[in-house]
Amino acid sequence: xxxxxxxxxxxxxxxxxxxxxxxxxxxxxxxxxxxxxxxxxxxxxxxxxxxxxxxxxxxxxxxxxxxxxxxxxxxxxxxxxxxxxxxxxxxxx
Amino acid sequence: xxxxxxxxxxxxxxxxxxxxxxxxxxxxxxxxxxxxxxxxxxxxxxxxxxxxxxxxxxxxxxxxxxxxxxxxxxxxxxxxxxxxxxxxxxxxxxxxxxxxxxxxxxxxxxxxxxx
Numbered sequence: 163x164x165x166x167x168x169x170x171x172x173x174x175x176x177x178x179x180x181x182x183x184x185x186x187x188x189x190x191x192x193x194x195x196x197x198x199x200x201x202x203x204x205x206x207x208x209x210x211x212x213x214x215x216x217x218x219x220x221x222x223x224x225x226x227x228x229x230x231x232x233x234x235x236x237x238x239x240x241x242x243x244x245x246x247x248x249x250x251x252x253x254x255x
Numbered sequence: 256x257x258x259x260x261x262x263x264x265x266x267x268x269x270x271x272x273x274x275x276x277x278x279x280x281x282x283x284x285x286x287x288x289x290x291x292x293x294x295x296x297x298x299x300x301x302x303x304x305x306x307x308x309x310x311x312x313x314x315x316x317x318x319x320x321x322x323x324x325x326x327x328x329x330x331x332x333x334x335x336x337x338x339x340x341x342x343x344x345x346x347x348x349x350x351x352x353x354x355x356x357x358x359x360x361x362x363x364x365x366x367x368x369x370x
Binding site for chain 1: 260261265266269270273274276277278280281283284285287288293296297300303304307308311312314315318319322329330332333336337340343344347348350351352354355
């Protein structure tokens with residue numbers, strides 16, 4: 163039964179890798195700036211999921227901290243990008 | 256996997272959750288690539304942030320509980336962070352997109368009037 167779990171982890175990793183490729187393509191071809199920001203947001207979420215899958219497969223707790231940091235800083239980055247689109251500057255005086 | 260095999264109560268729901276998470280992530284990114292409008296693409300990516308990350312975080316909680324031999328719920332921190340930040344991101348991005356669309360429309364109107 164544990165081999166089936168291992169294959170499931172492989173399957174999820176391949177799916178998430180394809181998803182990261184698709185979102186990276188959208189980052190490059192996105193017609194407007196907000197499309198690129200949305201694709202970037204999705205890209206870092208997929209990267210966080212990929213780190214969690216690596217953590218499941220290698221059974222170590224080190225990947226969890228990286229995933230938490232990506233989740234925190236990706237949110238801050240997306241909000242900063244969107245604020246820049248909305249106002250023209252990130253930190254207002 | 257050469258380590259000790261995981262118990263049945265981890266592998267059975269864990270497999271289902273991992274397959275579900277991978278498939279929803281793939282479908283969300285395909286929607287991001289294929290849909291026509293920005294406001295349609297927003298629906299597709301919200302599936303990745305909610306269903307996919309939720310399923311894989313639950314699978315990760317199960318696996319780390321079995322590996323460490325005690326209940327380990329520190330993945331709930333990531334769940335909390337993602338679930339709290341997703342609506343804020345969506346609202347802020349929608350505001351930016353609406354603002355930019357409105358600016359472009361007003362620019363087009365002004366160029367029509369002058370020409």
